[in-house]
Amino acid sequence: MKINDVILQTVTKIVVFIILTMAVYLFVSGHNSPGGGFIGGLVLASALVLLFLAFDTETIMKRIPLDFKMVAAVGAFITVATGAASLFLDIPFLSHAYSYVNLPVFGKTGLATVTIFELGVALGVVGVVVTIILSISEDV
Amino acid sequence: MLSVNLAIIIPFLAAVIIPLLYTKVSRNHIGWFVLIVPVVLFVALARYIPSVAQGATYLSTMTWIPSYDIHFNTYLDGLSLIFGLLITGIGSLVVIYSIYYLSSEESLNHFYIYLLLFMGAMLGVVFSDNLMVFYVFWELTSISSFLLIAFWYHRKRSRYGAKKALLTTVTGGIAMLTSFIMIYVMTGTMSIREIIADIDPNHMLFVPAMLLLLVGAFTKSAQFPFHIWLPDAMEAPTPVSAYLHSATMVKAGIYLVARFTPVFGSHETWFWLVSSVGIITLFWGSFNAVRQTDLKALLAYSTISQLGLVMSLFGIGSAALSMGAGKETVIYTQATFAALFHLVNHSTFKGALFMVIGIVNHGAGTRDIRRLGGLMSLMPISFTIALIGSFSMAGLPPFNGFLSKEMFFEAVVSVSQTGIFSLHISKVLFPAVAWIASVFTFIYCMIIVFKTFLGPYQPEKLDHEAHEAPLGMLISPIILAILVVGIFFFPNVLGDYLLRPAMASILPSLQLEGMVKPISAWHGFNTALLMTIGVIVIGTLLYLSIRRWKGIYSLLPEKWTLDNLYNNSLIQIEKISNRLTSFYMTGHLRSYSIYIFLFFIAAVGGTLLLTGAYSFDFAGDAAISVYEVVLVLIMIAAGLAIPMAKSRVNAILLNGALGYSMALFFVVFRAPDLALTQLVVETVSTALFLLCFYYLPEWKKENAPRRTKRNNLIISIAVGAIFVLVALAVRGGKLFETISGYFENAYELAGGKNIVNTILGDFRAFDTMLEVIVLFIGGLGVYTLIKLKATKEEQKLEDQ
DSSP states (O other): OOOOOHHHHHHHHHHHHHHHHHHHHHHHHTTTSSOOHHHHHHHHHHHHHHHHHHSOHHHHHHHSOOOHHHHHHHHHHHHHHHHHHHHHTTSOTTOOOEEEEEETTTEEEEEETHHHHHHHHHHHHHHHHHHHHHHHHHHO | OOOHHHHHHHHHHHHHHHHHHHTTSOGGGHHHHHHHHHHHHHHHHHTTHHHHHTTOOEEEOOEEEGGGTEEOOEEEOHHHHHHHHHHHHHHHHHHHHHHHHSOTTSOHHHHHHHHHHHHHHHHHHHHBOBHHHHHHHHHHHHHHHHHHHGGGTTSHHHHHHHHHHHHHHHHHHHHHHHHHHHHHHHHSOOBHHHHHHHOOTTSTTHHHHHHHHHHHHHHHTTOTTSTTHHHHGGGSOHHHHHIIIIISGGGHHHHHHHHHHHHHTTSHHHHHHHHHHHHHHHHHHHHHHHHOOBHHHHHHHHHHHHHHHHHHHHHHHTHHHHHOSSTTHHHHHHHHHHHHHHHHHHHHHHHHHHHHHHHHHHHHSOOBTTTOOOOTTTSHHHHHHHHHHHHHHHTOTTSHHHHHHHHHHHHHHHHHHSOGGGOSTHHHHHHHHHHHHHHHHHHHHHIIIIIHHSSOOOGGGSSSOOOOOOHHHHHHHHHHHHHHHHHHHSHHHHIIIIIHHHHHHHSTTSOOTTTSOOOOSOOOSOHHHHHHHHHHHHHHHHHHTHHHHGGGGGSSOGGGSHHHHHHHHHHHHHHHHHHHHHHHOOSOHHHHHHHHHHHHIIIIIHHHHHHTOOOOOOTTOOOOOHHHHHHHHHHHHHHHHHHHOSSHHHHHHHHHHHHHHHHHHHHHTTOHHHHHHHHHHHHHHHHHHHHHHTTSOOOOOOOOOHHHHHHHHHHHHHHHHHHHHHHHHTTTOOOSOOOHHHHHTHHHHHSOSOHHHHIIIIITHHHHHHHHHHHHHHHHHHHHHHHOOOOHHHHHHHTO
16 A cells, blocks of 8 residues: 655654654753653654654664664663662662752753653653554554 | 672672673683682681581671561571582582583573572572561572473473472462461561560461471472472483482472471471471382382482481471470480481482483483493493492491481381370381381382493493593582592581581570480491391392382372372363453453443442542632633533444544543643643554554444443443542542642752652652553563564474
């Protein structure tokens, strides 16, 4: 079944970047304004899903040679590992730390270990969503 | 000195390193790296011997889950030291042996990882002082044993044996866990040392806890009637059989009995159960060993029988606790002493025998005694080792088995002469059964030596010319054979440095000074010696006339065997659970939703009723705006329209309308985070729908009977009503202290201005972490279900 979806593909090429930027923005801004690891990851995943829909999976997988099962595994590992890290400092599991640093370009920036935790969440979400969608779509 | 906690962890660490090392070094040499671990641990533990012989014990603590009283505490005393030395000592020899035994074609990394896992777990079992930690390590030995038995997993027999071993030992493990929980209820402590002090023999749970504990011990140590797993476990590679299934793991049950003797030993039931199960096992094992034609199966039954012997000695010895100090008690302390002595001896001669059988298998290509014979001139060294091992097991001098066997006879004879716990029937029964069992033991020991190494050599029955094994394979059995002879001549070195300190751990309430006689090879013409002579005479006669009486083995029909019982009950259990499962797993999503909703109604609605939380107060509510009214109307309309939809696309779109209006609601209520999440979730799930849409069956009008429809209607209305009630009641009742204080101070506590995210990432981070893991597992589940369907070829492999 060959469908002529030039419009979809052209739009996708542009929109994907907007969505990806949005995903990164949501992820980074999560601590103080709407966003966060879960939404960031989900938006990122939806960008990938859009790519898979507009083009076929083989083409995309050739360009993004990632094993999304591994991405999910790394995500799950990071969430557990950030929690476990606090054990080595003899403080309760999953304790987070934060502080403010003056960075050259960004000015006063909050740095928190919760960001690493959220990174794990985001990777987990992206990995799982893409794995599920790819498995279902490739099966048939 | 090396801390014991570290000693337990080292094998696990080594197991982690092996995969990294495996690709770097040549396959032949990986075993030499592994060898370092047991050797270092053996030396480290051996350095404790002098101080432990002086009566010192070492307790090291490490907090793990303090809120549940679970600590990674280790306790090193005489008893655990013996086992620790056996585990690491035999472990070292087994690793050397395996280097030559396994060809480099095998997946050696798996083998050594499993072996190290086992070693660490076993050390954990013998050194743990905390019940729960003990249990964890105990099950880990079962799992590593499962993996090692199934090492050649392409063989059907291996998989069968592995499953059988796992099912039996894990069932026992659960019984033991139940017993541990009972003990915790009784004493309020998880520490074995404290339990010994605090236990109350008159407590209601005392006897049940004891029985369940013994089930654990008997399954692990292959005692009758749970012994059936051990012969099938012999499908494992020979080094594994020598290590796990004769020298160490099967002795864990004996360790458990020895360790808990101070807790339960003073009770009459303990004495009876342990000693009679031991005696029965001793007889049944040796009786069945004689009929085996596979040398390894023969050794398996002989192991069962020898374990029974040690078990019965511990049972008899436990009587010392209720006797208190006195002249008569010496009999029982002596029995415990003999148990420990035979335990060590058994590890030496049985280890050597297993390794020799492996060599025979390697050199002649078979383990079947009907095809073997006359190997003496071809494999002289193996022959010598087999001779030493078998004669020791048969209880002949000058080998260590003679000493402990004599002590065993002495124990059973003297038990029948004293009147403890009103012994009447057993007066004759105990010594008689023990003696008959020993006759059979003698016979199968002769079979091992003479049928294999003497008689005519039958090259036509062998696949290739028999030859002696390489020197490397012989090192370990030679060392063990030297020990067998060495212990005979210097038994008291072992006795004074290892066995006596262990006695103090098993019988702590007794003053052991003068209660244990030194071991001596010659103790005059007493009953025990006469019994040994009788065993030799009758055993020789029976061995020579074995053809005449072999018919008794066919008296017990096949369908009456325990193996058959096991197989049939497995089939029945599978059938029943299959029927049970297919009763509610209909394959219709509809049914599953009904279960979930019914549970929801019962659980949430029930809670609502029981706690009486349905009090509403609308006084403080904000006014309802036009937006909200419009959104609610849209949602109601969409919700009502879904069941009426004429096509699937309509249904999906209407469902989308519901979802997006929900997102709008979040916007109206100023919850941008939730609105965003809802929008993206809605989008992704619509995409998923589109993917599946093409492959879904045709949309048909539902033709369910009226009653089903009515029931479904009731369920859905109930779910909706409960949701509404919950939402209204949330503000009404306060069952516990509010936690919103945390959220109000989110900026100070977690440094974030976005409360939603501080909740997700910080306050309730544990939930989030688990959710990510659940999500991951779900994703993997979908992947495996769809992608990893077994192909036809794999199916064939499965049935091999």
